[in-house]
Amino acid sequence: MPHTVYLSPAKINWFLHVTGQRDDGYHTLETVFQQIDWYDTLHIQLRNDGNIHLQGDSCGVAIETNLAYRAAVALKTFAHQHNHSNDVLGADIHLQKNIPTGAGLGGGSSNAATVLLALNQLWHLNFSHSQLQSIGLKLGADVPFFVSEHPAAFAQGIGEQLSPLDLPKREILLVNPNVHVNTGAVFTHPNLPRQHPALTTSLFELQQQLHEQPFQAQHRNDLESVTFELSPEVKMVYNALQHVAPTRMSGSGSTLVACPMSDDESAALKAWVANAPAHWQCRWANTISTQSTNGDIL
Numbered sequence: 001m002p003h004t005v006y007l008s009p010a011k012i013n014w015f016l017h018v019t020g021q022r023d024d025g026y027h028t029l030e031t032v033f034q035q036i037d038w039y040d041t042l043h044i045q046l047r048n049d050g051n052i053h054l055q056g057d058s059c060g061v062a063i064e065t066n067l068a069y070r071a072a073v074a075l076k077t078f079a080h081q082h083n084h085s086n087d088v089l090g091a092d093i094h095l096q097k098n099i100p101t102g103a104g105l106g107g108g109s110s111n112a113a114t115v116l117l118a119l120n121q122l123w124h125l126n127f128s129h130s131q132l133q134s135i136g137l138k139l140g141a142d143v144p145f146f147v148s149e150h151p152a153a154f155a156q157g158i159g160e161q162l163s164p165l166d167l168p169k170r171e172i173l174l175v176n177p178n179v180h181v182n183t184g185a186v187f188t189h190p191n192l193p194r195q196h197p198a199l200t201t202s203l204f205e206l207q208q209q210l211h212e213q214p215f216q217a218q219h220r221n222d223l224e225s226v227t228f229e230l231s232p233e234v235k236m237v238y239n240a241l242q243h244v245a246p247t248r249m250s251g252s253g254s255t256l257v258a259c260p261m262s263d264d265e266s267a268a269l270k271a272w273v274a275n276a277p278a279h280w281q282c283r284w285a286n287t288i289s290t291q292s293t294n295g296d297i298l
C-alpha cells in the first residue's frame with residue numbers, strides 16, 4: 001500500500017501568562033502560539049488488519065506512551081464509540097524526529113495533531129476540527145492549537161480556547177542547551193507565579209502590538225523563573241542572549257527564542273552563535289505566517 005508523508009511543525013510561545021489554577025490542578029493560561037518551519041516527519045500507511053504500529057524514533061518513551069501512537073488509538077476508539085466506521089482502522093506510522101523533545105517546542109503535541117488530522121482523512125472519518133480538538137486535548141494541552149491548522153493563535157483556558165491571529169513571518173534564533181524540561185515539574189513547583197491578571201487589550205490591539213514588537217515589555221513567560229531555578233543552564237543561555245537581542249523562553253523551556261529587530265541585532269546574533277558552546281544547539285528558523293503545513297500531504 002502507498003504511504004503518505006506528513007509534516008508536523010514545532011511552535012513557539014511569544015508570551016505565556018499563568019492566570020490561575022483549576023480544581024483539577026491544571027493551570028489557566030493566556031499565551032500566543034505561532035508555528036515555525038522546523039518539522040518532524042510522519043510516514044503513514046493504511047493496514048488492513050486493524051492494527052496500529054509505530055516505528056522510527058522512540059522519543060525516549062515506550063511505543064504505547066508515544067503521543068503519535070496514543071493519538072491513533074484515541075481516534076480509533078472515538079470512531080468505534082460513535083459508530084462512525086465499520087471499516088478496519090489500522091495504520092503503520094513511521095516517526096522521524098527532528099524537533100528536540102522536552103524543549104518547549106510542542107513536538108509531541110504536534111505529532112499527535114498530525115496523526116489525528118491524517119487518519120481522520122485516510123480512514124474517511126470526517127470528524128470536525130472541534131471533535132478532533134477534544135480528542136487531542138486529552139493527549140496534551142497544545143494539541144488543539146496544532147489541530148486548528150491556524151499558524152498563530154491567542155490561547156486561553158489550558159490552551160484549548162483559541163482565537164486565530166494573523167502574525168508576520170519573522171526570522172528567529174532558537175537556542176537549546178540540550179536540557180530536557182519536565183512540563184509537569186514546572187507547573188507543580190511551589191514558586192510558580194499563578195496570578196497574572198488577564199489581558200485587557202482587544203485581539204486586534206494584541207495583533208497590532210505583536211506586529212510591532214513580538215516581545216512586548218508588558219508580556220512575560222511566567223514559567224521562566226521556575227525553569228531557570230530547575231535548570232540553571234537555561235538561565236545562562238537566557239542571560240547571554242538577552243544582551244544581544246530581545247529574548248524569551250518558549251513554553252516550559254528549555255528553548256530560548258531570540259528575535260532580532262534590526263540588521264545590527266541579526267549580525268550580532270550571528271557572531272554570538274559562532275562563539276556559543278558546542279552543546280548549545282543553535283538553529284535559525286522562520287515563523288509561519290499564512291497557511292499551515294500541518295497535515296499537508298507532500
Ligand SMILES: C[C@@](CO)(OP(=O)(O)O)[C@H](O)COP(=O)(O)OP(=O)(O)OC[C@H]1O[C@@H](n2ccc(N)nc2=O)[C@H](O)[C@@H]1O
Pocket residue numbers: 013016025026027028029031103104105106107109139140141142143157158159183184185187188250251252253
Ligand atoms: C507549557 C506549554 C505551553 O505551550 O507547552 P510546552 O512547554 O509543554 O511545549 C503547554 O501548556 C503544556 O502543554 P503540554 O506539553 O501538552 O502539557 P501536558 O502534557 O498537557 O501537561 C503536563 C503536565 O503539566 C501540568 N499542566 C499542563 C498544562 C497546563 N495548562 N497546566 C498544567 O498544570 C499538568 O500537571 C500536566 O500533567
Ligand SMILES: Nc1ncnc2c1ncn2[C@@H]1O[C@H](COP(=O)(O)OP(=O)(O)O)[C@@H](O)[C@H]1O
Pocket residue numbers: 059060061065066067068100101102103104105106107108109111112181183251252253254
Ligand atoms: N511523539 C513524541 N514526540 C516528543 N515527545 C514525546 C512524544 N511522545 C511522547 N513524548 C514525551 O512527551 C514529552 C514532552 O514532549 P515534547 O512535546 O517534545 O516537549 P514539550 O512539551 O516541552 O514541547 C517528552 O519528554 C517525551 O517523554
